[in-house]
Amino acid sequence: MAYLTGFSGITGVRTVIEILGFGFFQNAIIAGLLAAVACGIVGSFVVVRRMVTTSGGISHAAFGGIGLGFFFGIDPLLGAVFFTIGAAVLIWYLNTRELQETDTITGAIWAAGMALGIVFVALTPGYKPDLFSYLFGNILLVPTSDILLMGFLVLVILSVVLILFTRLVAVTFDSEYASVMGMPVSSLTLILFLLIALTVVLLISVVGIILVIALLTLPAATARLFTHSLPAMMAAAILIGVVTVISGIFLSYSFDLPSGATIILVGSALYTGALARRHLHSS
Amino acid sequence: MTAALHMKDVSICYGRKVVIEDVSWEVLEHDFAAIIGPNGGGKTTLLKGILGLLPLSSGEITIFGLPPGEGRRLIGYVPQFHTFDFSFPITVSEMILQSRLPLIPGLFRRYREEDYKAMERALDRIGLADAGDYPISTLSGGQQQRVIIARALAGEPRLLILDEPTVYVDAPTEDLFFSLIERLREEMTVIIVTHDISAISGRVNRIACLNRSLYTHGDAMITDDMLTSVYGCPVDLIAHGVPHRVLRDHRGEDRD
Numbered sequence: 225m226a227y228l229t230g231f232s233g234i235t236g237v238r239t240v241i242e243i244l245g246f247g248f249f250q251n252a253i254i255a256g257l258l259a260a261v262a263c264g265i266v267g268s269f270v271v272v273r274r275m276v277t278t279s280g281g282i283s284h285a286a287f288g289g290i291g292l293g294f295f296f297g298i299d300p301l302l303g304a305v306f307f308t309i310g311a312a313v314l315i316w317y318l319n320t321r322e323l324q325e326t327d328t329i330t331g332a333i334w335a336a337g338m339a340l341g342i343v344f345v346a347l348t349p350g351y352k353p354d355l356f357s358y359l360f361g362n363i364l365l366v367p368t369s370d371i372l373l374m375g376f377l378v379l380v381i382l383s384v385v386l387i388l389f390t391r392l393v394a395v396t397f398d399s400e401y402a403s404v405m406g407m408p409v410s411s412l413t414l415i416l417f418l419l420i421a422l423t424v425v426l427l428i429s430v431v432g433i434i435l436v437i438a439l440l441t442l443p444a445a446t447a448r449l450f451t452h453s454l455p456a457m458m459a460a461a462i463l464i465g466v467v468t469v470i471s472g473i474f475l476s477y478s479f480d481l482p483s484g485a486t487i488i489l490v491g492s493a494l495y496t497g498a499l500a501r502r503h504l505h506s507s
Numbered sequence: 508m509t510a511a512l513h514m515k516d517v518s519i520c521y522g523r524k525v526v527i528e529d530v531s532w533e534v535l536e537h538d539f540a541a542i543i544g545p546n547g548g549g550k551t552t553l554l555k556g557i558l559g560l561l562p563l564s565s566g567e568i569t570i571f572g573l574p575p576g577e578g579r580r581l582i583g584y585v586p587q588f589h590t591f592d593f594s595f596p597i598t599v600s601e602m603i604l605q606s607r608l609p610l611i612p613g614l615f616r617r618y619r620e621e622d623y624k625a626m627e628r629a630l631d632r633i634g635l636a637d638a639g640d641y642p643i644s645t646l647s648g649g650q651q652q653r654v655i656i657a658r659a660l661a662g663e664p665r666l667l668i669l670d671e672p673t674v675y676v677d678a679p680t681e682d683l684f685f686s687l688i689e690r691l692r693e694e695m696t697v698i699i700v701t702h703d704i705s706a707i708s709g710r711v712n713r714i715a716c717l718n719r720s721l722y723t724h725g726d727a728m729i730t731d732d733m734l735t736s737v738y739g740c741p742v743d744l745i746a747h748g749v750p751h752r753v754l755r756d757h758r759g760e761d762r763d
Contacts, residue, residue, distance in 0.1 A: 272595055390616045394605045397595050401658075404558050404584045405609045406576075448596060452642035457596050 260465030267444035281330035283436035285311035285337030291344030308421035361432030361484030431484040442491035511696040517566035544717035583664030600639035606662035649680035
């Protein structure tokens with residue numbers, strides 16, 4: 225029960241400093257911060273453009289890549305990168321060709337990705353890996369190699385958004401008008417989908433495939449309740465993401481709870497609180 | 508004088524379906540023109556052709572003598588009101604600035620001093636000079652409609668095209684809207700596209716009816732024949748601008 229006293233007085237401060245000294249804990253904090261930045265920026269686009277289901281399809285397709293990674297003995301997260309990018313391109317392609325309803329396509333890719341992952345893992349000889357941490361995340365087990373990959377992905381996401389910001393906002397707000405102005409709406413939409421694909425990979429280590437959509441949307445949705453422009457919304461979403469992930473990590477460590485689920489519950493609580501507060505203020 | 512909009516024998520097909528057939532029409536500079544026609548009559552398709560978003564199957568369209576792809580930057584386009592998500596977190600000035608994007612060079616496309624000036628001028632013209640920092644969600648319906656027009660104006664167009672501008676707008680807002688258009692017409696050519704005949708101002712000086720083909724008659728006259736051929740049945744008519752000027756009774760019988 226020693227960890228329960230971690231939140232009172234001098235012992236508490238010392239406990240926090242002690243656990244910060246652990247390498248795995250530092251990795252967890254860095255992974256959490258990187259994830260918060262990515263989901264604050266990309267999650268804001270997802271929320272305002274209503275791409276939550278698309279994001280769900282892309283994230284579940286990642287499971288196929290993780291299975292593939294195990295099968296070929298490469299980093300499962302790298303396998304996930306290929307699969308989320310593939311899913312993003314596929315959804316975008318079928319979508320722009322108007323061959324099928326987006327909803328139907330997304331559902332199919334969602335399920336097929338999961339199924340592929342299970343088949344690949346079943347075909348992998350010998351040791352059966354622990355799939356639980358990929359499905360539900362375990363931020364306390366993020367290896368340094370994954371931190372490097374995550375850092376690189378955040379760098380890519382930040383650069384793309386920085387260069388294309390005004391154009392991405394125009395396409396997200398009113399794509400019809402953007403095409404009237406002669407903007408490459410289809411390419412910009414693909415870039416948005418690819419940004420989601422990269423963010424999903426980042427979030428898998430933190431909260432796992434099943435909970436990715438929640439972390440992608442909760443901080444942004446909370447930020448939206450009290451901001452009135454996209455840059456402000458993104459900044460607020462990053463801040464809320466940081467608070468969510470960091471307090472989730474500490475809570476999960478202190479009370480020995482699964483980290484991914486704890487982070488999502490903190491995010492849900494913040495969102496519910498913000499909704500309630502707005503409701504009270506408006507009535 | 509070069510026509511603001513010139514169309515000669517324009518046809519547009521989707522696959523084998525002919526949506527626009529042999530349309531020829533000219534709108535001169537400083538005209539206030541209207542294209543009316545029933546839903547499904549090809550208005551949106553013709554608009555896309557004019558804006559260069561759809562290839563023509565045959566014929567020619569020019570905007571101030573330029574082909575649609577190039578002429579597009581001279582057009583201020585005001586889309587249908589209901590296609591907007593006004594809960595989007597964006598301020599009035601940010602929304603209006605977007606029409607400046609095609610004019611900005613460079614990799615980053617950040618708004619420049621002159622873009623902000625054009626945005627402020629546009630806000631001033633619609634009478635909302637102080638509203639730049641408001642989130643669009645806080646505006647009234649009539650204000651939102653004017654902001655959509657301001658967005659088109661900030662691109663400094665010579666031709667303003669409004670798609671169904673009066674749908675979902677109440678009568679006082681509509682009057683305000685037409686007085687705004689009246690002022691704008693002194694500086695540019697205006698074309699209104701609508702299915703709502705009553706939305707046409709009495710000050711329109713050029714009218715065409717569109718239902719696959721284009722029917723024109725004189726300058727600003729709508730005749731029973733035009734309406735019957737376009738809508739496929741006689742239509743009762745109250746003109747806007749002159750209150751309750753009921754056009755003469757239709758004959759109530761088939762044309763042939």
